[in-house]
Amino acid sequence: MEWDRQRGTEGTAPAEAPQRGNRWTLPIYIAGIVLFAGLAIAVISGFLDHRYFGGAPVERHLFLALIANAVLVFFCWLRHRAAAIEMHGRSAAEERARMLASRDPLTGFLNRRSLSEAGAALLRAATRRDQAVALMIVDLDHFKMVNDMHGHEAGDAVLRAAAHAIADVMPSAALTARFGGDAFACAFVFDARDPSTVDHVASRVIAALSQPIEVDDRRIHLTSSIGVARSDFDGAGIDTLLRSADIAMYCAKKSGRGGVTWFNRAMEHALIDRNDIENGLRQAIPAGQIVPYFEPQIDLATGRLCGFEVLARWVHPTQGIIPPDRFIPVAEDSGLIAELSLAIMRQAFAAARDWDPTLSLSVNISPYQLRDAWLAQKIIKATVEGGFAANRLEIEVTESALFDNLALAQSIVGSLKNQGVRLALDDFGTGYSSLAHLRALPFDRIKIDKSFVLSMLDNADSAAIVNAIIGLGANLNLPVTAEGVETDTIAERLAALGCAKAQGWNYGKPLSIADTRRMLAARGLLHAGTTEPDLPDLTTRRQVG
Template structure:
């Protein structure tokens, strides 16, 4: 009743209401600042503590002195300025201590901070009451004073307990009510503890009216400070939170991976990618627990990548890769956790695809070379008693024709269909692979060599059967070679080589498309390799030499020139026929350096002759296909000093047919140098007449085969007459090769042949044996028996 009577009878209720408003607003601001302090970054805590302490201390002090102004004891009242200011300092200092302790994270920190807050309110109140100057005797009730202190401490502890329990974004209404209650309880209980017995007024004391004016200004100033501090802190906090929220939303939604922000085990935010991953509505995710979809979240290491499974209500688990990040700020009991979840299904599918492509052909989906070698090595490494392993090497015949006629897309389609058929033809334990292009390999365990023919027959049927491509029906042939381990080879590489040799034999055979490996095949290959190696050594060691065969004018018998013939005599004196080594040189490309040596050597020797006879040098199709040939010929002519008009280059029809346009261009460049071009082996090619029309040759050389068959029947004679007539009509000289008898010479002279060459005139000889231009010179004389050739000594 004393407290109630003090409030209603001794206070101005309007000012009491104003004090209550200030207390409510100040308490709300103070508690909001306390929440911000609890979750503030470590470097910003001092600033937030200062702002909170100023606002809280000013709130207590304003409430107290507005209520003091509202108190009317019935006598003049004055306030001592020093103590009044000291009370404000006590309120702010006590608030600093209380907020600092309450923001800590040890147990009962909030309650202890609240108790310190209650003591700070108590110290401020009674310091302010000490500044209360009145013309009276003041009596204090110890019980009321004790009750005011206990009430302030208890309600202060409850205030900060509720504020901490509200969390980061929770409401502070309950805590604000308790704070207001604590301040009001302390003030009015403390006022009720005071009894004033007035004296007679003293002269010269500060009047109540003057004191009220001073206090009014002070309260107004402090109130503005509280309002400004509260508004500024609130605006900064709201702006910071809004920016942080926007950044978080942009970060979360801008990621193609699933992103989840979690705190205290609850989802605060999640992006659309995560919602799609867990097949859930985006808005329904907020407030859910992430452990609903992912087990063992507590075991995930922050900053590390961990693989886990996302559990779905329906469907198989989804493999994901999880990266965990924390906000890293000591701002509260529960840190902010950010989870990034990457769906591993596309990557795992790609890895499976890459692994598949590494072991399988991308076109036919058959095993590739790597898988074939692994399988063959595994099969040959097994110790199965009498078990053998047959290796089948296959090559498609006429496959190039399919590509050339129907296009590469049709060729690919054909390979795909053949691969499907081959796979369907396999039985358990059999294996087939595509090594590339139209090459295939098959492996099958056998007991006898002949057992491999069963698989060979099935594969042949799968390959040679026609394939309908929609716009055309195409078919390929098969060449198949078989080698058996360990009968034919002791290791994998030798076995593959043997199967390839057998396949090449089958390809060259006219009677069969399947061949077993035989030892003679390997011997032929070894001989071929030996000759190729010896060719390289012969070029380096200059084992080659040149022979010259004379050419004569049939009408006068005068020497018209010499054909250069290449000879190879090895160091042991063995003669190697050009028919044996020239094809190998062309296959390996050695014909280019050999041909250059022949051309340079022949031009250099001919340049030293006293008679300016022509020299004829044969060109290989490989040389003719080289774009640098005209430059090489020009360079050799300059180096040796031979006149271009003395050099005649002989080419075959086959060399031109392979690429007529490019070959014609090269020949025209050679003719611009002043070099003569002769067609060699005329009559044995595919399109002699069209070749003659394409390029103006300087000479036609009739192949020696027609001379050897001249006595065999009228056909050869008719062909020779036709060629001579063709040369006469085109005004191209004709030289007949292979003239060995006087009858052949007499026939050619009667038919009007221009030049001849053959053993009748002289065999090829090296320049060092005698002087070519004298040894092969022929003399003609007419008598009853016809022309007779006499060779000079």
């Protein structure tokens, strides 16, 4: 603030000097004209008196004074004119500076500071008229791809076109602002008893921004997500409304993008909970609080334990065990999933190094991790450091993980396969291009999503899907693992269909490192003469699903 004040003071000093000069130039200019007129009258009357009436000649000093005065008047006129031009230019520059300070230079919309000031006035006016203000945050979906694919000039053109489209459908007295990037804010007054008018405006914005934008003979297609807050429910101040609308916009994106979401208090509580989880994860991962649990996998033909799927559990120091559905999505959104996954793998590999070598480990890889070109090297390094044979490891990927960059996924998978790691396609049947991906990558196994397995006895469609997947696996020479097996009846049906392996609560809930070791020791599946690895078991004895 101090710097701004100093900057403002320094900025006004040069403007005052021309004003002071101009103040003195004008009186001198006027006085010079009056003096010139007096001298001119004296010279002319003297000349006429001498010429026609025989009077004395005009004195020379009067002529010199008249000429000098004429030069002075001309100089003052030039100086006054220059000062006037300078002041006009300075005023125009100051006006442009004020515009730049209050407007987004790319779109001409208000900036955040100006929206706060104008929005406060709009709120006061709405309150006086017993009306409400709706504030929308409009965010272009996947706008970064436009800059990445077409360049920033094309991105700027898209932003200008989007701003024009938004302005066209807004009410005439609406405030429109751009907050940098691809986020816009719009505020307008509406009748609090009829919020459908706000929905109508939001729908028009969605429709306008879904139209293709022509940029350099290219047609760029975008969608937008909108969050809406209202002054009578969600906050009396413009800054509070902006925060509420921003939270609603975030929820609109999480709900699938391309839609409109009104703010409610539950969203704020969910956001606070999410931020608490993210902050907690940043401390929990390096502290070793995220630990592996092991879900048994059974060979259906023999009933033999053949391996485990590695699952993550958060052993919180005060909240106990936090299930993965609470923290895994946050880890993926915040970019922590890679660090978390490798931490789990290191612990699991170290724990399993003295298990019977016939026991395998299955580990899930998130879509975010498959963007890392060094993923294969990191996984192999973790197996070496943990003393775990790579040929005992099975990496599970979902179809969604392959959509972003299939070529990179093929490279990562190829490096892993070269080291003996096996590959499974997880949640088969829930995607859109399973057969194409089965041909594109060298899978060793298919895993049936548990939603089909759980309902196969009661739902004919689910039973048909399970049967078809097992048949497909047999034809492609790919063994099939079924998830979510919770009863002997389901297990027997799967075995009769030719399913190779199964996992689920029918064979026990996921176990901690210590409980898994006790189970393996009881079955004679630990190497004789080995000692228990020096691993801190932060888990409780409680089994968690």
